[in-house]
Amino acid sequence: MRQDSEIAGVPLKRSAFSTGSNRAAACWLLLDVRPETLGPALDLLAEHGTHNDLFSGLKITGLDELEFLHDYPLLLYLDGEGLSSKALRYVESLANLRGLRLDAPGSGIDLTCFPQLEEFVGDWHRDNTGAGHCGELRTLRAWGFRSAQTGLTSLADCARLERLWLVRPGIESIDGVEALEDLRYLDLSYAAKIEDLTPLAAPTVDLRELSLTNMKRISDYSPLASVHRLRRLKISKCAPMEDLAWTRGMDYLDFMSFVETKVLNGDLTPLLSLPLLRYAGAGNRRDYSHTDEDLNHLLNQPRG
Numbered sequence: 001m002r003q004d005s006e007i008a009g010v011p012l013k014r015s016a017f018s019t020g021s022n023r024a025a026a027c028w029l030l031l032d033v034r035p036e037t038l039g040p041a042l043d044l045l046a047e048h049g050t051h052n053d054l055f056s057g058l059k060i061t062g063l064d065e066l067e068f069l070h071d072y073p074l075l076l077y078l079d080g081e082g083l084s085s086k087a088l089r090y091v092e093s094l095a096n097l098r099g100l101r102l103d104a105p106g107s108g109i110d111l112t113c114f115p116q117l118e119e120f121v122g123d124w125h126r127d128n129t130g131a132g133h134c135g136e137l138r139t140l141r142a143w144g145f146r147s148a149q150t151g152l153t154s155l156a157d158c159a160r161l162e163r164l165w166l167v168r169p170g171i172e173s174i175d176g177v178e179a180l181e182d183l184r185y186l187d188l189s190y191a192a193k194i195e196d197l198t199p200l201a202a203p204t205v206d207l208r209e210l211s212l213t214n215m216k217r218i219s220d221y222s223p224l225a226s227v228h229r230l231r232r233l234k235i236s237k238c239a240p241m242e243d244l245a246w247t248r249g250m251d252y253l254d255f256m257s258f259v260e261t262k263v264l265n266g267d268l269t270p271l272l273s274l275p276l277l278r279y280a281g282a283g284n285r286r287d288y289s290h291t292d293e294d295l296n297h298l299l300n301q302p303r304g
Helices: 038-048 067-071 085-091 222-226 269-273 292-299
Strands: 005-007 010-014 029-033 057-061 077-081 099-103 119-123 139-143 163-167 185-189 209-213 232-236 255-257 279-281
Touching (some): 038 067, 077 085, 269 292, 279 292
Parallel strands (some): 077 099, 185 209, 209 232, 255 279
Antiparallel strands (some): 005 010, 010 029
């Protein structure tokens, strides 16, 4: 990863966006625009524009007057920290954005303003609107995601969404996940209200990796076995599992970790029947049938 540097006294910050993009240049470094660098930063923008080999976009902190953004309608990436409602109205003029990160925004934002958006990262304001109209969105990493609609149904029209990370979402279900047919990576953390994983059993769900963390109300893990091509599964600090019999049929699974999620009957032998499983992390509990070392030794022996 490229390191922070500077140009003409203006810092260049490492990007929080994915380095790859589907339809735009990779995002590595962002020009650091804040009150103390505003003048020289605007000079650099005037000289180099937003498409150059020096920086991929802008990181804006502590500014309200962002009228200069109107001069750069083709800007691809913007990272904003503590932007006020006034500042966000200028941001909404950037219809060509491919990546948007917002930390502690002062108001909601209308995501329909960004028809080309591929990645959203950051704090989700309760007044955000239009997420379902981001037809090019591939990655959504949000803290505090919530919607007036049930579960994930507000994202149902994000047909190209591939990666979804939600931390402390204010949703009570994952209804709507079945509409996200391109989704391959799902990570849910501190989703305290979610009990039912049944929507993951829909035939349209085609995940490759699933991570569940600090979800204490899960009532049944068996729907996960219906995600037939799931390869990596992490269940950390979640509600206890009665047993591991529900994993039968997960023939593509090659990695499973359930450290700090207890298996009540202690029997780990069902994992030995999964043909591609090569690593399992259980946590070396004294009441389990195998230690991690013994279990993984067995998993990596030839099996008929």
